[in-house]
Amino acid sequence: MSEHVVKMIEEEDVDKRIVEIAKKIDEDYKGEEVFLVCVLRGAAFFACELAKRITIPVTLDFMQVSSYGSGTRSTGEVKIVKDIDLSMRDKNVIIVEDIVDTGNTLSTLKGFFNQRKAKSVKICSLLDKPDRREVNVDIDYVGFSIPDKFVVGYGLDYDQKYRNLPYVGVVEFD
Ligand code: IMP
Ligand code: MG
Numbered sequence: 001m002s003e004h005v006v007k008m009i010e011e012e013d014v015d016k017r018i019v020e021i022a023k024k025i026d027e028d029y030k031g032e033e034v035f036l037v038c039v040l041r042g043a044a045f046f047a048c049e050l051a052k053r054i055t056i057p058v059t060l061d062f063m064q065v066s067s068y069g070s071g072t073r074s075t076g077e078v079k080i081v082k083d084i085d086l087s088m089r090d091k092n093v094i095i096v097e098d099i100v101d102t103g104n105t106l107s108t109l110k111g112f113f114n115q116r117k118a119k120s121v122k123i124c125s126l127l128d129k130p131d132r133r134e135v136n137v138d139i140d141y142v143g144f145s146i147p148d149k150f151v152v153g154y155g156l157d158y159d160q161k162y163r164n165l166p167y168v169g170v171v172e173f174d
């Protein structure tokens with residue numbers, strides 16, 4: 001089966017939205033520091049762009065979880081493949097994700113992080129697919145709420161492809 005990608009959110013609009021989110025984070029944490037935890041690999045592009053636009057002090061670390069096989073459907077099971085290296089104790093943690101779909105990944109991660117004595121834990125996701133939610137999660141910062149379509153680009157992949165697209169697009173199967 002082959003597929004093609006149809007543009008959904010322009011690069012310019014993604015960039016603008018990231019500037020707005022960074023501004024909001026600057027305001028919300030004024031006089032403090034934030035610790036961005038980027039969930040690899042999908043959130044890497046977003047986390048870097050976001051970090052560049054935040055003006056309060058930022059530390060950045062990466063973790064990797066697996067919740068998906070190679071297709072477009074979640075298995076529901078979330079495993080930590082790579083944990084962060086820095087301590088989050090007494091830090092203002094912001095988990096940076098590419099997309100919230102069923103909510104399984106973030107609710108598991110948040111529960112896990114809550115035991116690590118961070119000062120606060122918030123969630124920031126570039127995209128949100130609310131129609132697909134199975135587990136309730138509070139997302140503190142959202143880039144765009146999108147319909148139930150499988151999207152790629154700006155870090156998101158289909159079978160490891162298309163992460164490098166500078167915009168967000170929908171995968172359509174031929
Ligand atoms: P959740 O646990 O179902 O919320 O899934 C979250 C993870 O599934 C995201 O971090 C993505 O890696 C992946 N995912 C969910 N929807 C999409 C999509 O439309 N395109 C690419 N990856 C997706
Ligand atoms: Mg992800």
